[in-house]
Amino acid sequence: MTDDSRKLGFDTLQVHAGVRPDPATGARQVPIYQNTAYAFRDAEHAAKLFNLQEVGYIYSRLTNPTVSALQERVATLEGGVGAVGCSSGHAAQIMALFPLMRPGDNIVVSTRLYGGTVTQFSQTIKRFGWTASFVDFDDLDAxxxxxxxxxxxxxxxxxxxxxxxxxxxxxxxxVANALQVPLIVDNTSATPYLCRPFEQGAHLIVHSTTKYLSGNGTSVGGVIVDSGSFDWTAAGKYPSLTEPEPAYHGLKFHETFGPLAFTFHSIAIGLRDLGMTMAPMNAFQTLLGIETLSLRMQKHVANARKVAAWLEQDARVTGVTYAGLPSSPWSERAGRLYPKGAGALFTFSVQGGYDACVRLVDSVEIFSHVANLGDTRSLIIHSASTTHRQLSPEQQEAAGAGPDVVRLSIGIEDADDLIADLDQALAKATHAAA
Incomplete structure (x- = not known):
């Protein structure tokens, strides 16, 4: 797509961005380049590729045509200048930090995060010499x-x-701009259809493409999107992007690549050395999923609103967290910043606490009890005993994953069927508790 593609509608871009007819065969869908290495035209061509003087394909740990198509599509949908495909959402988070951090550096992160991310930031990144401070992001002074x-x-x-x-x-x-640091937003649960973080001031976006972008529960992956808007030179805090790089004979990424400095560094250094590379088949399946993203998100949101409203009125339920409900403390914010809907992920609290939640997830018939979200199928999980099990009770409560809480990822089935399934499961779960 040309620069004019950004003027096209979302529904058009989710189908066409990043994909062109194959020049060799005319194939309309992007081929799966299940390939490791690429032939050079000659020795000079190879030297230019390795010196970052020419863009092209060397080895699929770095770049791959199928993955490149996905990168271009996601960058276009998010309004970014470039993107880097990774092996998973967790890989994308580490890759996003890699050009920014040195031993002794830290990040400030929200307490309201996926449990695996809390563990990654509170425990794993310490092995790099990095640390994280967790605060309530409703408290800007904090x-x-x-x-x-x-x-x-x-x-x-x-x-x-x-x-x-x-x-x-x-x-x-x-706050991030005043501190002269980039704001990184994980846009997995919202997708670019519901939320455009760059238009709201974010500088980098990460996704677990495993979730709504693919939408079919088949393909693990992640992506980092670069807005190109952050000035890496302003505060002198990011030498990896501004100072001479020894591995490339003193090349300075920001000086050489300008707004694409972060993207090129993430490929030429991050993927080269960390190897957190997306598989071509996973990129292909994710491209297929994105073609129907807007259609699916509309149905996800409509179903979530109906199911959440029903749960809120049920006496066996003590609370629902869905921001799309008028009663939510975040309703005004959701309407202002997420006008197409507050997503399809939320929790509810069950009378009877931990034991009732366990019985509930064991009693559903349509909902699938799995550790995933964003699937076309409706999913359920008791976070305190699974995805957030490694956290302390205080961390679980801060993340919204207390012992009496069940998480739902609402799919695209018939909403009345989903309500009926929850109704019968709640009857079994709370009857035993009575």
Missing amino acids: IRNAADGNTRAIFCESIANPGGYVTDIPAVAD
Whole structure:
């Protein structure tokens, strides 16, 4: 697609961006380039590729035509200048931090995050010599106070997993700009159809493409999208992007690649050395999923509104966190920042606590009890005993994953069937508790 493609509608771009008829065969769908290495035209061509003087394909750990098509499509839908495909959403998070951090540096992150991300940021990144401060992102002063001279990024989720909390991205972006650090937004639960973080002030976006982007529960992957809007030179905090790179004979990424500095560094250094590479088949299946993203998200949201409203009126339920409900404390924010809907991920609390939640997930028939979200199928999980099990009770409560809480990812089935399934499961779960 040309630069004019950004003027096209979302539904058009989700089908066409990044994909052109194959020049060799005329194949209309992007081929699956299940391939490791690529032949050079000659020795000079090879040298230019390795010196980053020419863009092309060397080895599929770095670049692959099928993955490149996905990268272009996601970057276009998010309004970014470039993107990097990764092996998973967790890989994308580490890859997003890799060009920014050195031992001793830290990030400020929201308490409302997926449990695996809490573990990654509170435990795993310590092995790199990095640390994270967790704060309530509704308290902007807390974000400011948690930052110091070694802070290199602020991280949040647009619609947080598991509770469906919606982040006030413009307000957090103002804090990030004042601190001269990038705001990284995980836009997995919202997708670019519901939320456009770059338009609200974010600088980098990460996705677990495993979820709504693919939508079919077949393909693990992740992606980082670069807005191209952050000035890496302004505060002198990002030497990997501004100072001479020894591995490339002193090349300076920001000086050489300008707005694409982060993207090129993530490929030429990050994928080269960390190898967190997306598989071509997974990229292909994700491309297929994105073609129907807007259609699916409309149905996801419509179903979520109906199911959440029913749950809110049920006496066996003590609370529903869906931001799309008028009763939600985040209803105004969701309507202002997420006008197409507050997603399809939320939690509800069950009378009878932990034991009733366990009985509930064991009693559903249409909902699938799996550790995933964003599937066409409706999914259910008890986070406290699974995805957030490694966290302390305090961390579970802060993340919205207390012992009496069940998480739903609402699919695209008939909403009345989903309600009937929850009704019969709640009857079994709460009757035993009575």
